[in-house]
Amino acid sequence: MIRDKSFRKRIKGNLSAVDFVVPEFQEIAGFLIDSDKDVDVVLNNDDYNQGVKDTVTRLACSDLHFDSAEQTFSDCVRVLQRKRLEIGLREVEKEIGSAEMSGTFERVRELLFNKQALLKQKRLLYDN
Structure with missing residues (x-):
């Protein structure tokens, strides 16, 4: 979801920000699901705390294989x-x-x- 814009579009009707428990992640998830912008916009935004940015960076850089x-x-x-x-x-x-x-x-x-x-x-x- 973090890197793939087309995947974000497919999940938009099924997943929303309220599905995330942590308020900071709700905000980021809402931003990512509702926009066509890349994850770097989140990472460069001063509105998000460093812990959230670190987690998003870790998720964006890791290859999860399913x-x-x-x-x-x-x-x-x-x-x-x-x-x-x-x-x-x-x-x-x-x-x-x-x-x-x-x-x-x-x-x-x-x-x-x-x-x-x-x-x-x-x-x-x-x-x-």
């Missing part, structure tokens, strides 16, 4: 999608509890439909 880069990326996206669905399910379940406590049963019904849709997506993801 049997299939596409399959590796596909596997990573699948894991991210599962994680997003699990987080979404937890949030919906919390909202259901809150709605039940407040007695807004129309909201509970709406949230149950949302939960059902998330469970269907999760099942489809695990079946593939």
Whole structure:
């Protein structure tokens, strides 16, 4: 992703900055995914701390070999999608509890439909 602009374009719909845990990497990932600029723009930018620049440099200079880069990326996206669905399910379940406590049963019904849709997506993801 760091060096290959065409790969960045292919992953744009599947990977976003919020998928990165470290805020500095979120910012850099967002920049790389959303732009056609080379990684040297990040490395020469004073807005990023030296630790992030060192990590990006190390990743950009190392040759990572995979049997299939596409399959590796596909596997990573699948894991991210599962994680997003699990987080979404937890949030919906919390909202259901809150709605039940407040007695807004129309909201509970709406949230149950949302939960059902998330469970269907999760099942489809695990079946593939």
